[in-house]
Amino acid sequence: MVIDMGDCKKFIADFPVNSAEFLTAITYATTELYISMHVLDLVDNTAFSIKTNEFIDKFMKCGNSVQESLTNVMVNLACPESVETIKNFTILSTLPERMKNTNVISEIFHGKIHGWSKAIFVRVGQEKTLRRVLFFVENVNAQMTKLEQEKVLLEQNRKQQNMINALMNGYASVVSVDFVTEKVEIFRVNDRIKRALSLMKEPPSFKTLVEKFINTTVREEDRESLRKVIDESYIKEYLPVGGSLSKIFHNELGQYVEMKVVRTGEEMTMFGFTDKNNEITEINDKIYRDSLTQVMNRKYFDDKLASRDSQAVVMADIDFFKDVNDNYGHQCGDAALAAVASILSSSVRNLDRVVRYGGDEFLISFKGISHEVLKNRLEQMRARAEKIKLQDYPDVKLTMSFGGTFGDGIVSDMLSFADKALYVSKKKRNCVTLVPFEEKN
Numbered sequence: 001m002v003i004d005m006g007d008c009k010k011f012i013a014d015f016p017v018n019s020a021e022f023l024t025a026i027t028y029a030t031t032e033l034y035i036s037m038h039v040l041d042l043v044d045n046t047a048f049s050i051k052t053n054e055f056i057d058k059f060m061k062c063g064n065s066v067q068e069s070l071t072n073v074m075v076n077l078a079c080p081e082s083v084e085t086i087k088n089f090t091i092l093s094t095l096p097e098r099m100k101n102t103n104v105i106s107e108i109f110h111g112k113i114h115g116w117s118k119a120i121f122v123r124v125g126q127e128k129t130l131r132r133v134l135f136f137v138e139n140v141n142a143q144m145t146k147l148e149q150e151k152v153l154l155e156q157n158r159k160q161q162n163m164i165n166a167l168m169n170g171y172a173s174v175v176s177v178d179f180v181t182e183k184v185e186i187f188r189v190n191d192r193i194k195r196a197l198s199l200m201k202e203p204p205s206f207k208t209l210v211e212k213f214i215n216t217t218v219r220e221e222d223r224e225s226l227r228k229v230i231d232e233s234y235i236k237e238y239l240p241v242g243g244s245l246s247k248i249f250h251n252e253l254g255q256y257v258e259m260k261v262v263r264t265g266e267e268m269t270m271f272g273f274t275d276k277n278n279e280i281t282e283i284n285d286k287i288y289r290d291s292l293t294q295v296m297n298r299k300y301f302d303d304k305l306a307s308r309d310s311q312a313v314v315m316a317d318i319d320f321f322k323d324v325n326d327n328y329g330h331q332c333g334d335a336a337l338a339a340v341a342s343i344l345s346s347s348v349r350n351l352d353r354v355v356r357y358g359g360d361e362f363l364i365s366f367k368g369i370s371h372e373v374l375k376n377r378l379e380q381m382r383a384r385a386e387k388i389k390l391q392d393y394p395d396v397k398l399t400m401s402f403g404g405t406f407g408d409g410i411v412s413d414m415l416s417f418a419d420k421a422l423y424v425s426k427k428k429r430n431c432v433t434l435v436p437f438e439e440k441n
Contacts, residue, residue, distance in 0.1 A: 038135045039135075042092060045065055070090050074137075089109075096130040104122050116143075174271070179236075179269065182206045210230050218249055219249070239261065246258055247259050292356075297355065312405065314418055315418045317400065321360040333360075336360075347380060371406050401426050404435075406434060
């Protein structure tokens with residue numbers, strides 16, 4: 001039911017607020033994206049249209065009451081999937097209770113003509129008993145489109161955050177890099193790396209950060225292999241979006257660190273770093289440590305040490321070891337091997353390596369050592385071996401022979417030189433022989 005202008009003037013005259021202000025408010029409201037606007041009087045059962053169209057007028061006139069007219073309009077405006085929702089929303093008999101503690105209620109629905117729309121009831125007046133309401137139908141396609149876009153963006157951000165969280169789980173340091181801008185975002189960094197890199201509020205470019213990180217926190221022998229994996233071209237060629245890889249390296253303290261790389265987008269990549277020293281040391285101990293002597297085993301030499309750079313390689317064995325086994329038994333021989341290995345391992349630095357090469361033969365690889373220091377160190381080892389006393393075998397006297405080579409080379413290439421030097425020492429026993437390493441052209 002729609003009343004005429006005379007009824008409108010009477011309504012405005014009866015309205016308990018300044019009529020000029022009310023008309024100004026209504027005029028402003030009709031400039032907005034409202035599909036329709038009606039003033040409903042729940043007591044008089046009347047509806048006054050402020051903004052409407054032929055479609056809405058048609059269905060407003062079909063009803064015998066405001067409720068029927070309103071239901072006709074909304075049912076014909078709404079798509080089938082929204083009909084039940086909007087019918088329930090526009091039930092006027094429940095409106096006073098629903099608006100008991102609020103001045104505005106609304107419901108979004110999908111319309112046949114206007115797409116996403118919003119139905120709104122607004123209380124008019126301050127009476128305790130709800131009598132008059134403004135009823136709007138508003139086109140909210142723009143807002144819903146924006147909302148959908150925001151939802152998509154939020155979902156993308158959620159997936160990105162989940163990926164970051166997965167990467168950050170258990171990683172002490174996590175950074176993200178945009179290869180287009182070279183912008184680095186730091187999510188987490190431990191204090192030791194922060195001090196080493198001297199990170200300021202504004203982090204350096206990715207390439208600068210990589211060089212600082214590698215040169216200050218990575219052991220020299222692992223630097224080139226790490227540079228290769230971190231390089232942008234390598235990541236884009238071998239790592240698909242969503243893919244990941246891990247690499248173990250040694251930090252400047254010789255401890256194991258794992259780097260995980262996750263390519264989160266075409267140009268975005270995440271890097272995570274975490275301490276793996278205890279975990280990997282435990283694994284390596286099972287694989288690469290000789291159970292009797294507690295120094296590294298032949299497998300460690302073959303898998304790890306043979307291909308590394310070294311400044312000196314030494315071979316050593318126990319003099320007349322066969323006689324020890326034959327005369328005192330293999331248990332005595334085992335005790336002799338353990339005692340000798342203890343002396344060798346306690347006489348080298350963390351960056352040097354002692355390997356039980358086979359039987360009673362030991363290999364020692366030295367890093368960054370001079371000829372004079374090397375000779376003194378081996379003489380000290382030889383002298384300490386002479387003083388070994390086996391608790392259960394007081395009559396056993398042990399000596400050792402050492403043969404080594406010094407110079408810059410690969411351990412496997414230097415081995416034959418050290419072996420020849422040991423052969424010379426074995427002719428005398430209980431002595432040290434050193435020869436220079438001459439790399440083959």
